[in-house]
Amino acid sequence: MVTMFADRMENTKKSFIREILKVTQQPEIISFAGGLPDPALFPSEELAAAAGKVMSDDAVNVLQYSTTEGYLPLREFIAQRYLEKNGLKISPSEILITNGSQQSLDLIGKVFLNKGDRVVIESPGYLGAIQSFSIFEPQFQEIPLLDDGIDVDLLDKTLDECDAKFFYTVPTFQNPSGITYSKEKREAVANILEKHGVVCVEDNAYGELRFAGEEVPTIRNYLDNTILMGSFSKIIAPGLRLGWICANKDIMEKLLVVKQAADLHSNYLSQRIICQYLMDSDVDSHIAKIKDVYGSRRDHMINMMARYFPENIIYTKPEGGMFVWVTLPESVSSMDLFNLAIKKNVAFVPGSPFYITEGAGDNTLRLNFSNSNQSEIEDGIKRLAACIEKLTF
């Protein structure tokens, strides 16, 4: 008799973060664990107005089956924005609307990955991507992240030694590390991938949330052979589950086949609401508001860590996004810290799930600053500092 479930289910565990989030939902807990945008910043009234408008103007179409590619005016908006913000010429026909970046990852995995294929990934890497790709049973090749992006010499060497299907990267305000690739690193990565004929999958979910430093080009600006991913979750609202993939014609043709088999098309009401919102409102001033708030929260978290953390604790100082990455002394386990901290009603995500190699990153952790206010940040960091001291002395 055949075994009941597919082999791929052996490699996939329930998300560790999801399990942690269940623990941290009690109101008394200060949680730096999630990756949630602050709901107070959702443009709720504008979205409610947009929903009212599309339902009263065009309910019959809004509620019917629609095209797999996604609502054309929405794809046109995205294409136009790439041109204006990034100098990228992308045709609306090279854009597919998805149910958020998570589905983009699933579709890309489906189109590219045979069992055993190599995927090059940052270390630490985005957990959602590791989970999504794991379903297709690839072998991951980890490349360590340095302060300004991955170790490019190691990328080159790795691609010399093995064929890879693609390199997956979050080059801007990376999840989990908060690191942003320098302009030079982006160009170097593009050149190396070009030389080896390897596709870049560039996940730019946080790119619009810069509150310090200078804008840098996307990797797509240097390498045509890039699949660029975007999302409305962080700049508008995640509950509407909308993101997109930009890819060239050959890849898009395959993505459309798997998208159709996956769910025919993305939620059409949400596509129409977001498109209406983008037409009627000034999304740039809305994003500016988000950046203001998140920027001051990051500043506050960094200041509080500087004030309360022991001196030998290292942390990133992200120029945007939602996360800070903390490195404890090698001997200190962030799982031990988690167990101690949760008793003091403060939560975070231990770092090891972000690594492929078993046991790696045991002394690291991720802190989210987008969904806690100033006093929660101060209290939480203070409590965390006390727990760290307890473990290090």
Next chain:
Amino acid sequence: MVTMFADRMENTKKSFIREILKVTQQPEIISFAGGLPDPALFPSEELAAAAGKVMSDDAVNVLQYSTTEGYLPLREFIAQRYLEKNGLKISPSEILITNGSQQSLDLIGKVFLNKGDRVVIESPGYLGAIQSFSIFEPQFQEIPLLDDGIDVDLLDKTLDECDAKFFYTVPTFQNPSGITYSKEKREAVANILEKHGVVCVEDNAYGELRFAGEEVPTIRNYLDNTILMGSFSKIIAPGLRLGWICANKDIMEKLLVVKQAADLHSNYLSQRIICQYLMDSDVDSHIAKIKDVYGSRRDHMINMMARYFPENIIYTKPEGGMFVWVTLPESVSSMDLFNLAIKKNVAFVPGSPFYITEGAGDNTLRLNFSNSNQSEIEDGIKRLAACIEKLTF
């Protein structure tokens, strides 16, 4: 160098129906090709009111990330309805909200299918399921549909000869054939699957749309080891992309893992809108209205075929759902008929894509009656009859 795309992409073609639908979108064409509900029957005003309510009452939660399982009150409603309508005791924890039945198929394929695994399927079978499962490269075993369900002796013999992961069936108002399994056949299928320890995947997307004959139990009523699929697309609105899977705890655990990797959770705004609509409106009287309209359209289509079609044309007389299945004389190709008919501005779906075996069903075709009014049905059938006569004489 490795090939660019995954092997699974070799087996998956763009949907033939999707290509046909592009041809048939001109307004002058009478189309029996699609599988669209009639948008005039969408409860648009009620859904607009529900959208307004959830956005004004609870925007902050409606727009935030939510749980993978789906909105609990919605799952409770579905569980309660199964109890009342089908006498099935299903816990809300055994229900997962998906992006419509198409995603349910994708998730089930992911959880169960290794390359080369056997899937038993009806012949003709639902094309969306064939597409979804094909991504996971199974071997299909076709079992012919008779007037009252599949050939159960052949099902038994097939399962004697090979291990199968599951039997996929649309036992009520099947797509494409319109056939409904008798009570006796359901019980027989359940017994055979039980004997062989094979899971039943019961797709019940149309079950609520009965306008003739007597209600029959679900296969789930006879076989616990059944994964039951449902959808709001045909009874409320498909653009909201919401369906569900009922499965036991062990299977649900796996489904949650793949759902999370696929897109974290289904569109939360739509879940809240549909749940609000179900609380505030009488969905049963709404469904009664749909059944009235579709029932009289089916009657009209059957009457017009009886009046205009040559006598040697056979067709099903479905007791519900949206489709009639037509069998031409063996020598007549429905592709030839399609090419002729499209010149006369009438469209349908040729039958062969619904068969796994190359060339099978070449003399069959599917007609949709839910989205054409009475005069379109008369005109369309008349034109089609003229084309058939041209080909058969």
